[in-house]
Amino acid sequence: MVLSEDNSIHFNSKAILYAKERSGKKPNTVRLLSKTEVLRLEMWRRERGIKEIVIHCAEDPYEYFRRKLVDITCVGEILGYYLYVFSWKHGGKEAKNTARWL
Numbered sequence: 001m002v003l004s005e006d007n008s009i010h011f012n013s014k015a016i017l018y019a020k021e022r023s024g025k026k027p028n029t030v031r032l033l034s035k036t037e038v039l040r041l042e043m044w045r046r047e048r049g050i051k052e053i054v055i056h057c058a059e060d061p062y063e064y065f066r067r068k069l070v071d072i073t074c075v076g077e078i079l080g081y082y083l084y085v086f087s088w089k090h091g092g093k094e095a096k097n098t099a100r101w102l
Contacts, residue, residue: 001037003044008052008066009086018057022065024090029055032081038074041084045072053088067091 002010011029013021020026033041044050050069057063067088076083 001031001033001041003040003050004054006052007049008054009041009050009069010054010056011086012056012058012061015057015059018055018063021055027067027090028085028087029053031084031086032078033084034081038082038084041072053086 004010011031013029017026017029021029050072052066053069054064054066067090069086070089071085071087073085073087074082075085
């Protein structure tokens with residue numbers, strides 16, 4: 001998870017999930033976050049807001065898409081980690097970038 005100055009949140013997804021997420025068949029991502037990540041995320045949400053989500057293909061980090069974030073929900077806790085679902089509206093910018101995001 002990377003929180004960006006442009007009020008977006010970035011994640012990597014494996015190629016098989018990335019294709020479904022990009023196509024709109026799966027307009028969400030489920031993530032296990034540590035307590036530290038949850039504190040950072042919630043502080044960022046309160047102070048700055050998160051407007052977009054950027055998903056990068058793990059196998060090709062130059063390929064990504066950007067979508068309008070519509071919901072962030074904590075659905076539970078598992079072994080000290082928090083299960084978050086990030087959902088977006090399908091349709092938006094897609095690119096094969098020439099610069100790495102990390």
